[in-house]
Amino acid sequence: xxxxxxxxxxxxxxxxxxxxxxxxxxxxxxxxxxxxxxxxxxxxxxxxxxxxxxxxxxxxxxxxxxxxxxxxxxxxxxxxxxxxxxxxxxxxxxxxxxxxxxxxxxxxxxxxxxxxxxxxxxxxxxxxxxxxxxxxxxxxxxxxxxxxxxxxxxxxxxxxxxxxxxxxxxxxxxxxxxxxxxxxxxxxxxxxxxxxxxxxxxxxxxxxxxxxxxxxxxxxxxxxxxxxxxxxxxxxxxxxxxxxxxxxxxxxxxxxxxxxxxxxxxxxxxxxxxxxxxxxxxxxxxxxxxxxxxxxxxxxxxxxxxxxxxxxxxxxxxxxxxxxxxxxxxxxxxxxxxxxxxxxxxxxxxxxxxxxxxxxxxxxxxxxxxxxxxxxxxxxxxxxxxxxxxxxxxxxxxxxxxxxxxxxxxxxxxxxxxxxxxxxxxxxxx
Amino acid sequence: xxxxxxxxxxxxxxxxxxxxxxxxxxxxxxxxxxxxxxxxxxxxxxxxxxxxxxxxxxxxxxxxxxxxxxxxxxxxxxxxxxxxxxxxxxxxxxxxxxxxxxxxxxxxxxxxxxxxxxxxxxxxxxxxxxxxxxxxxxxxxxxxxxxxxxxxxxxxxxxxxxxxxxxxxxxxxxxxxxxxxxxxxxxxxxxxxxxxxxxxxxxxxxxxxxxxxxxxxxxxxxxxxxxxxxxxxxxxxxxxxxxxxxxxxxxxxxxxxxxxxxxxxxxxxxxx
Numbered sequence: 001x002x003x004x005x006x007x008x009x010x011x012x013x014x015x016x017x018x019x020x021x022x023x024x025x026x027x028x029x030x031x032x033x034x035x036x037x038x039x040x041x042x043x044x045x046x047x048x049x050x051x052x053x054x055x056x057x058x059x060x061x062x063x064x065x066x067x068x069x070x071x072x073x074x075x076x077x078x079x080x081x082x083x084x085x086x087x088x089x090x091x092x093x094x095x096x097x098x099x100x101x102x103x104x105x106x107x108x109x110x111x112x113x114x115x116x117x118x119x120x121x122x123x124x125x126x127x128x129x130x131x132x133x134x135x136x137x138x139x140x141x142x143x144x145x146x147x148x149x150x151x152x153x154x155x156x157x158x159x160x161x162x163x164x165x166x167x168x169x170x171x172x173x174x175x176x177x178x179x180x181x182x183x184x185x186x187x188x189x190x191x192x193x194x195x196x197x198x199x200x201x202x203x204x205x206x207x208x209x210x211x212x213x214x215x216x217x218x219x220x221x222x223x224x225x226x227x228x229x230x231x232x233x234x235x236x237x238x239x240x241x242x243x244x245x246x247x248x249x250x251x252x253x254x255x256x257x258x259x260x261x262x263x264x265x266x267x268x269x270x271x272x273x274x275x276x277x278x279x280x281x282x283x284x285x286x287x288x289x290x291x292x293x294x295x296x297x298x299x300x301x302x303x304x305x306x307x308x309x310x311x312x313x314x315x316x317x318x319x320x321x322x323x324x325x326x327x328x329x330x331x332x333x334x335x336x337x338x339x340x341x342x343x344x345x346x347x348x349x350x351x352x353x354x355x356x357x358x359x360x361x362x363x364x365x366x367x368x369x370x371x372x373x374x375x376x377x378x379x380x381x382x383x384x385x386x387x388x389x390x391x392x393x394x395x396x397x398x399x400x401x402x403x404x405x406x407x408x409x410x411x412x413x414x415x416x417x418x419x420x421x422x423x424x425x426x427x428x429x430x
Numbered sequence: 431x432x433x434x435x436x437x438x439x440x441x442x443x444x445x446x447x448x449x450x451x452x453x454x455x456x457x458x459x460x461x462x463x464x465x466x467x468x469x470x471x472x473x474x475x476x477x478x479x480x481x482x483x484x485x486x487x488x489x490x491x492x493x494x495x496x497x498x499x500x501x502x503x504x505x506x507x508x509x510x511x512x513x514x515x516x517x518x519x520x521x522x523x524x525x526x527x528x529x530x531x532x533x534x535x536x537x538x539x540x541x542x543x544x545x546x547x548x549x550x551x552x553x554x555x556x557x558x559x560x561x562x563x564x565x566x567x568x569x570x571x572x573x574x575x576x577x578x579x580x581x582x583x584x585x586x587x588x589x590x591x592x593x594x595x596x597x598x599x600x601x602x603x604x605x606x607x608x609x610x611x612x613x614x615x616x617x618x619x620x621x622x623x624x625x626x627x628x629x630x631x632x633x634x635x636x637x638x639x640x641x642x643x644x645x646x647x648x649x650x651x652x653x654x655x656x657x658x659x660x661x662x663x664x665x666x667x668x669x670x671x672x673x674x675x676x677x678x679x680x681x682x683x684x685x686x687x688x689x690x691x692x693x694x695x696x697x698x699x700x701x702x
Contacts, residue, residue, distance in 0.1 A: 006575055006599075007585065016597070019586035050446075052475035054589035054689055062594035070595030071586070080601040081592050227604030254443055255474075257467040257492060258604040259592040266593055 009076065009192070010293045017071030018286075031283045032064045050248065051255070051267075061270050065279035069286050073212065073222050076191040076289070077204055080227035081262045083270065084220060084282055088187060088207025089115050090275035091221030095183055095203055097273065098265040099239060100151040102128025107145040107152070109136040109166065110397045111159025113207075114387040116185065117394075120154075135397065136164045137328065142171055146178045151236060156185040157194050158329075158337075161346040161382050161406045163322055165329035165336060172200030179234040187211070188342045188372070192296035197226035199336060203261070210373025214288035214295050218281045223265070227258035240264055295375065298411050300340035305414040306407070309421065310347050315429050321345040343409040344372045346382070348401060355428045356381060356403050362424030365412060377410035377417055433515040435489075438496035440512065442466070442484040445477025453482040454545070455518050456700060457509065460485075461527030461551070462622030463574070463606040465492040468526065470591045471689040472696055481700070484521075486512060488532075492612045498621050502528075502629040506535035513543060522546035522641075522700055526685065527654060528626050531556060534662075538635035546700050547639060550646040550692065551682050553658035554632035558623045567620040574606045574619075583650035583681030590686045598686045633665045642672040644699040646684055646692060653682035674699060 007015070018029045037056045039045035047053040056062050070082040085091040096106070108120055110133045120131040134141040136159050146153075153175040155166040168184060175182040181202035186194060190211040196204045206212055208220040231240040232253050240260040243249035247267050252260035270276050288295075304323060311319045318326075322333035322341035333341040349356055360368050366379040370386060380386065383402050387395060395401070409417065431449055433440045442449075443466040456476055458469040466473075466485035477483040489508060490498025499505035509532060513521055522545045525533030530552035537544040565573035582599055590596040610619055636643070643666055647656040656677060666673045676695040680687040 006579060012585070015585045017586055019584065047475060047478070050474070050478060051593070052471065052478055053693070054471055054591065054593055056589065056594060062589070064594070067589060067594035068586075071597050074595070074597035074600055075585075078600055078603075079597060080604045081596040083595055227601060228607070230608070248446060250446065255446075255467070255470055256592055257465055258608055259596070259601060262592050262595070266595070 012072065012075040013292050014290050016075035017068040029065060029068050029283060029286055032279050035059050051250075059279065060274055060276045061266060063279045063282070066277050066282040069277075069282040069289075070222065072286065072289055073191070073206070074224050077224045078195055078197050078226070079204070079224035080259055082222050082224040083262060083265050084208070084222045084277040086221065086275040086277055087219050088185070088205065088209060088221035089119065091205040091207075091223040092116060092119065092185070094265055094269045094273065094275065095205060095223050096124065096129065096152065098261060098269050099181075099237060100129060103149060104129050104151045105147050105149045106131040106154055107142060107150055108133055109155035109159060110134065111136050111162055111164050112156055113160045113185070113187075114390065118389060133397070136166050139167065139170050139174070143174050146174070146180070150178060150180055152180055152183055154183045154185075156187070157189040157196060158322070158342050160188065161320075161344070161400060161404065163320055163327065163329065163341060163345055165322055165332040165341065167332055168196055168199040168201050168336065172202070175202075179236055181229045188344050189337065190292060190296055192292055193339050193342065194337055197224070197228065202226050202229040208285045209371070211296065211299070212289055212292065213285045214292065214373065214375055215284075216371055216374035216376065218284045220277050220281045220285055225259065225261045229261075231260055244268070295411060296339075299343040299409060302411065302414045302417065303340065303343040303345070303409045306409050306417055306421065307345065309418045313425060315350050315425050317348040317350045319345070319347040344406065346400075346404045346406045348403050349405065349428060351403070351428055353402055356405060359405065359424045359428035362427035363420055364423070365416060365420040366407065372408035374408060375411045377412055378408040380406050382406050433512065435508065435511050435515045436496060438489060439494065440489065440496070440515070441487045441493035443470070443473060445473040445483040445485070447477040447483070449484070449516070450482050451517050453480065455482040455484060455516075455521040457512070457521050457523050458483070458485040459509065459523065459525040459529035459532050460488065460491075461529045462626065463577075463609045463619050464526070465605065465609055467591070467605065468683075468685055472685060472693045475693055476697065476700075479697070484512070484516065490613045490616060490618055491609055498613060498616045498618045499625060500621055501625050502531045502535050503631070505532040505625070506539055509533070509536035510540055513540070519543065520545050522548070524548040524550065524696060526550040527552070527682065528556070528622050531626060531629050531632065534635050534639075535629075535631060537641060538638040541640050544639070544641045546644070546702070547641050548644045548646060548696055548699060549659070549662070550684055551648060551651060551654050552645060552662065553654035554662045556626040556629060556654060558627040563620065563623055563627065566623050567617060570610055570617065570619050571607070574603055574610075577653065578602050578606070580652045581682035582687070583648065584687060587687050588689070590689060598683065601686070602683065632662060636662050636665045636671065637669040639671065642699070642702065643674070644695065645673065645675045646695050647675065647677050648680045648682055648684055649677050650680060651682045
C-alpha cells in the first residue's frame, strides 16, 4: 500500500484494481473466461440482482478481469469508475443512450473521428437525436448552438485529423452554465498526456484499441465518469433522477450521489444493448496499460523528431501538429498538453493525388492501414478511407483536404522512421 | 424520503423500500464530508431483509436543510428529533467515523429507545491533527486528498457500491467535493472535524448506554486506528455492557473496501 500521498500515475498503471490472486497467488491479472458466476445461495442471487450486494453475475454486465481494467482506467483518469465496452464507438453510444432519448439534442465538435460523425449525423438522427456541429475553437459557437433540449456537449481532446485542441476548461464552463455535461473522446491523448476530467470534462471515453492497448491487437472501448456533474441540480436528466421502472423504480441519484450515470449505464446500457468487452480483450488492454507511461513518452519523443524532419522538408507544404508555432492550437496545447499533443498528425504534400499515392506506397516501415496508436508506425489517406463518407464541405470543416496524409508515429528507432519517410518523399517527388 | 426535523427538510434514503414504521428500524449516520450514499450496499440489503432503513443526510449536508451540526452533542440531539419526526419509539443506530460518535452520544441520551448500537471506524478521543484541521479550512481540496489516502488500505478494492468497475478512491474524492459544495454557508469539512476533535463525552456515553454495542474496526485504518477504539472497548467492559468487536482487514472505508464483511457484521449483530 502507498504511503501518505496519492499514488502516482506509473504506479496506478501497474497496480490499480489488481492484487495477487487470493486463491492461486497469481501475480498477473487472471483471465476469467466464464459467462457466469455461481451464487452462494438463493438469497445471494437475489441480493446481487437487486444491487443489495456487489459482485459478478453474468459477463455481459461485469467480469472480474474486465473490472480490473475499469478500475485501472478510472484511476488513471481520476474518475469514480468506468465501464468497458466492445469498442470506442460502443462507449460513445452507451454514453449518449444513457443520457437521452428521442427529442434530445447534442452540440458536437466538427473535428471528430469519422465513425463518430456518422453516428451523430446519420444514425442517431434516425432515432430522434439531433446534433449541431461547431468548430472546436469557436467558443461562441458552442454557446449559441445550445437549445433547451440540449443534453450533451461533445468533442475530442485533439480533433481528428487536424489536431485542433479542445479548450476543455472553456467548453466545459459553457456546458455547465447550460446545465449539461461535457463528454470528451480522449483516445488520441490517453490519460498520460491529458486528464480531461481534471480540466473540467464530466465524462471521458477512449477507443482502447489505440494507445491504451497500444499493440494493435484488440478492439475495445471504455467510458469513465468523473462524478462531478450534478444531475439533480441540472434538472434535465429524468433518466437518472426519476424512478426507473426498468429496474425496480430505482432512482439512480438517490442510490449514488456521484455515480448515477455509471449505475444506469451498466444496469440498462450493458444489459439491454449488450456491447460488452470480452475478458480476454480486457486482459490484453491491461497488458498495454502497464507500459502506457513508457510507450507514450517514446511516442512523443519520436513524434517530435519526425515532425521536425517533415516541417523542414521542401516537398512538404504543411505539417499539422500543435508542437509547431504555425498550428492554430499551439498555445492551447502548451497549456493543456505540456507532455505533448499526441503522435497522430497529418501533413500535406506539395503534390497531386497521384504523388500522395506514390508516397504511401513508397513507405516500408509505416503500415498503410486504418488504425492509430499502434506501437508500429502507421499511415493513411483520410479523404479516401476514414472520412470517405464526408462531403468536401464537411471535410474542409474538419481541416482535411484531398492531399492530406495522416501518420501515427510508433516506437521504432526514430532514425529509421525518418529514413523511411525520406525514401518515400523522394519517390513521390519524381 | 423527507421528514421535517426541527423545522427543516431532512432526507433519508430508505434502501429502495417504502418506509414502514411497523418494521424494526435501523438508522445509519455518515461521517465527515459523506452522505447517505456511503451506506448504499448495507442499507439496500437491510431494507430488503425485514428492516426499515433510514440513512440520513445530516443537517446542512447534501439533500438535508438546516444548520450543519457544530458538535457531536448537537448532532445527537438531531438524531433524537429525527426519531420523533419519523414516529419511531425505538431504533438501532449505526454510525461511521464522526457518525459513530454521534450514534454513541445519541444512544447514551435516548437510552431504551436505541435497540442496538454499531460503531464503525470509531476512535475515542477522535483527535484530528492541527495540520489536517487547518487544511480542511484553508486548503480543503488538498485536505480531501489527504484524508482519502489515510482512509484507504488497498488499490484493489472488491466490487463496491457502484458495482464492479468502481474506483473507490475517486468515488470518495468526488463525494467529498460534492458534500463540501452542497453547503455554501458553512465549511462542513472543518466543522465536522472540529466536532470530532472536541468531543469529550465518549467514555461517559458508553457507560450510559442500555443496548448492546458492536465495534467494526479496520485493522489497516490510518484515520481512526483500531487501537484508538480500545478506551471505549475497555470502558464498555468495565461498565458491564454487552459488546462485540469485529476487526476487518481494511482501512477506514469499511463499507466500500469490505462491503460484505461489514454488512454481515451489522446484519448478524442486529439479528440478536
